[in-house]
Amino acid sequence: MSGWPQARDRSGPGGRRGRRSGPSPDPDGPDVAPGSTSDGDDPGDPEQVARSICLRALTGAPKTRQQLADLLAKRDVPEDAAERVLDRFGEVGLIDDAAFARAWVTSRQAGRGLARRALKAELRAKGVDGEVAEEAVALVDDEDEWAAARRLVERRLPGMRRLDRATxxxxxxxxxxxxxxxxxxxxxxxxxxxxxxxxDEDEAPAGHDQQGLDAWLP
Incomplete structure (x- = not known):
């Protein structure tokens, strides 16, 4: 008697093998039920798709309305469905460009030492309205910029000691x-x-007085 296990007889009536009901899953991809996408979105409901995409995007970090709109467009969500979902997210506070802008300014000014001009440019690149960006950037005043610039220079200065002053x-x-x-x-x-x-006093530039400081102040 052979020591190999006997294969189970899977044949149905009449010796024909039983057939599993329903379509066979794609052997090269996930077993997805008909009428749904791999991430669970119903392709027949664009607003549901848009909601799912936005919620997943907002899980990682806050996003501006324009960032989410661009993402929905990239995923081929119809514009009217995207607008309705984005409006609703704004109503319930899941999208708040003003809060995003304030947090962005605080973080980037403290962490990267960016000046107001650079902060405003970054916010506009993320789709923040110009007036909203202006209000957020106003959180940084002249003294903040002065202090941040000095910190940046102080951090870089040790690496400049091998250079001549002009360079x-x-x-x-x-x-x-x-x-x-x-x-x-x-x-x-x-x-x-x-x-x-x-x-060396011979290298020290003249004119370091309050009048020079006032030259960059508004």
């Missing part, structure tokens, strides 16, 4: 410009820092 000044001013600072404020902060670093 160090050019690079530091360029760094601040990329952060959104105007040339007046950037130049003042950099020269002040370099004056402390390079103590």
């Amino acid at each position: 160090a000044e050019r690079r530091l001013v360029g760094m601040l410009a990329r952060k959104g600072y105007g040339s007046g404020l950037a130049g003042w902060v950099v020269r002040e820092a370099l004056d402390q670093e390079w103590s």
